[in-house]
Amino acid sequence: MTIRIEELSKNYHGVDVLARVNLEIPTGAVVGLHGVNGSGKTMLMRAICGLIRPTSGHVYIDGVEVRAGASYPKRLGMLIEGPAFLPGYTALENLLLLASIRGVVGEDYLRGLVTMVGLDPDDKRKYRKFSLGMKQRLGIAAAIMEEPDIVVLDEPTNALDTSGVAMVKRVVSLLRDRGATVVLACHDFAVLKDLSDQIVHIAEGKIDEAYVFPDVIEEGYEHV
Ligand SMILES: Nc1ncnc2c1ncn2[C@@H]1O[C@H](COP(=O)(O)OP(=O)(O)OP(=O)(O)O)[C@@H](O)[C@H]1O
Numbered sequence: 001m002t003i004r005i006e007e008l009s010k011n012y013h014g015v016d017v018l019a020r021v022n023l024e025i026p027t028g029a030v031v032g033l034h035g036v037n038g039s040g041k042t043m044l045m046r047a048i049c050g051l052i053r054p055t056s057g058h059v060y061i062d063g064v065e066v067r068a069g070a071s072y073p074k075r076l077g078m079l080i081e082g083p084a085f086l087p088g089y090t091a092l093e094n095l096l097l098l099a100s101i102r103g104v105v106g107e108d109y110l111r112g113l114v115t116m117v118g119l120d121p122d123d124k125r126k127y128r129k130f131s132l133g134m135k136q137r138l139g140i141a142a143a144i145m146e147e148p149d150i151v152v153l154d155e156p157t158n159a160l161d162t163s164g165v166a167m168v169k170r171v172v173s174l175l176r177d178r179g180a181t182v183v184l185a186c187h188d189f190a191v192l193k194d195l196s197d198q199i200v201h202i203a204e205g206k207i208d209e210a211y212v213f214p215d216v217i218e219e220g221y222e223h224v
Pocket of ligand 1: 012017035036037038039040041042043044
């Protein structure tokens with residue numbers, strides 16, 4: 001599915017946190033968002049997911065406008081700022097509950113998914129006892145569990161150990177093989193460069209240099 005962002009602005013108290021962003025992400029592309037803390041990466045991802053109402057401008061997914069509160073992208077999975085899980089449920093129970101809402105995936109599949117993200121489907125520990133990395137792994141599982149066509153991942157490697165980073169790479173590569181469109185933000189530039197077909201640099205809510213290809217990234221950007 002293609003994502004088209006047209007003249008998108010979001011203003012809070014007179015400050016443009018997104019300022020006339022234009023971006024076209026073709027089907028199957030993996031686009032990395034790069035920028036300092038507070039540059040607008042999360043805000044842009046929230047707009048793509050229909051979680052915020054833009055002050056002006058539009059987001060279209062396959063030509064259909066995303067409108068917060070009215071029209072959400074259907075085949076979209078996201079990991080944005082601590083997804084809500086039930087503290088008294090295990091990893092598997094949480095995913096089973098989410099899946100039951102739509103009823104599209106079964107327990108066997110979810111057990112495999114929990115294993116794939118490096119958790120144990122038979123682990124009886126409740127979510128409230130999870131470490132940060134375990135929570136992050138479960139968040140990734142929830143984002144991809146319904147085999148979405150668009151996946152938005154905000155800092156997927158946060159709190160993850162080396163095996164977790166390797167898992168994120170495997171997940172993105174699986175999504176790529178499936179032809180999903182992926183938007184991700186990651187402060188680890190080496191990881192971002194490794195995973196992305198295209199890197200978009202954002203500064204103060206503006207796309208500073210769209211479609212910066214990994215092989216032409218300037219030295220200066222490496223340290224953001
Ligand atoms: N609800 C809000 N009200 C007002 N300003 C906000 C709100 N949410 C975010 N902002 C501001 O929007 C700007 C962009 O924030 P955003 O979270 O998109 O940055 P980011 O690039 O994702 O940063 P990070 O790398 O730290 O995750 C920041 O200046 C932030 O303070």
